[in-house]
Amino acid sequence: MSNKDFLNPDDNIDLTAGADEESMVLNLDEVNESPEFEVLAPGIYDCIIENTEFGKSSNGNPMITWIFKVTDPQYAGRLLYNHTTLNNEVGLGRLKKILARVLPHVSLAEFRPREFCDSGDALGYPCRVKVRIRPYEGKKRNNVQDVLAPADTGAGFLDE
Numbered sequence: 001m002s003n004k005d006f007l008n009p010d011d012n013i014d015l016t017a018g019a020d021e022e023s024m025v026l027n028l029d030e031v032n033e034s035p036e037f038e039v040l041a042p043g044i045y046d047c048i049i050e051n052t053e054f055g056k057s058s059n060g061n062p063m064i065t066w067i068f069k070v071t072d073p074q075y076a077g078r079l080l081y082n083h084t085t086l087n088n089e090v091g092l093g094r095l096k097k098i099l100a101r102v103l104p105h106v107s108l109a110e111f112r113p114r115e116f117c118d119s120g121d122a123l124g125y126p127c128r129v130k131v132r133i134r135p136y137e138g139k140k141r142n143n144v145q146d147v148l149a150p151a152d153t154g155a156g157f158l159d160e
Helices: 089-102 113-119
Strands: 043-056 062-070 079-085 126-136 139-148
Touching (some): 043 079, 062 089, 062 126, 062 139, 079 089, 079 126, 089 126
Antiparallel strands (some): 126 139
C-alpha cells in the first residue's frame, strides 16, 4: 500500500496511471472506509483560509463553515473546520471577531453571508487557529476553539 496521505488534498495520487476518466479502474480492496489520522496537539497553528461555505446546520440554522489549511511545517496541508452559526448572539459575535481579526476590509454593517462565501474573497488569507482536542463519537477529534489574527499583524494580547 502507498504511503500517500489520502486525507491531504495536496498529496496528489495518480490513481489513473495515465488513463482517462472513462477507462479508469480503481482497486478499492485495500481502501479504508473510515481512515484514521493523527489529531493535532492542542495549540495555535498558522493557517490560511482554504474555503468558506454558506449552508444550514443540522438544526436548519444558517451557518458558515470555515475550512482552514494548516501552514505550520509539521502539519502542513491538514484541514481544520469551524462552523459559525448565524442565528444567535454567540455565533454572530464569533463571526464578527473572525472578520475583524482576519478580514478587516469586509463591511460589518451590510454583511451578506452567502455572497461573502460565494465570492471567495476570504480565500488565501492568513490567520492563526487555536485548536484543542475533544471526544466525538468515542474518538479524539480536533476542535477549533478560536480564530486569531495572523502573527505578523502586531495585534495586541487582548485580541487573543
